[in-house]
Amino acid sequence: MHTHKSTSAHSMREKYRSAIYTYSEEQIAEAKKLLAISQNDFKGKLITKVLPFSKFKASREAIQNYYQKNPKKPFCERFINPKLKLLLDKFSDYTNADYIITT
Numbered sequence: 001m002h003t004h005k006s007t008s009a010h011s012m013r014e015k016y017r018s019a020i021y022t023y024s025e026e027q028i029a030e031a032k033k034l035l036a037i038s039q040n041d042f043k044g045k046l047i048t049k050v051l052p053f054s055k056f057k058a059s060r061e062a063i064q065n066y067y068q069k070n071p072k073k074p075f076c077e078r079f080i081n082p083k084l085k086l087l088l089d090k091f092s093d094y095t096n097a098d099y100i101i102t103t
Contacts (some may be wrong), residue, residue, distance in 0.1 A: 001018065001042075001048055002087065003087060006042070006046050006048050007044030008047070018046075019051050020035070021053040
């Protein structure tokens, strides 16, 4: 929620929604509880939805694993790298250094 404007109802929100997908009633309750707790970290109201998982549709092949294939592309440097830095700075206590990708 810290990397994708989870408080913004921008024009592409239906296509690129902020959501937590769940498989059970227990997960729904837990997700809603965590959203309520997380609200304290944001000035605006979180618009992240809790939705039931129904099916997964993979992205087209050309954009799958895009960052790993193209870390020096402008999109990665402009958008993904700053998001990764924010996450690592804010949540480094929860990361496994073996999985951190550096460019």
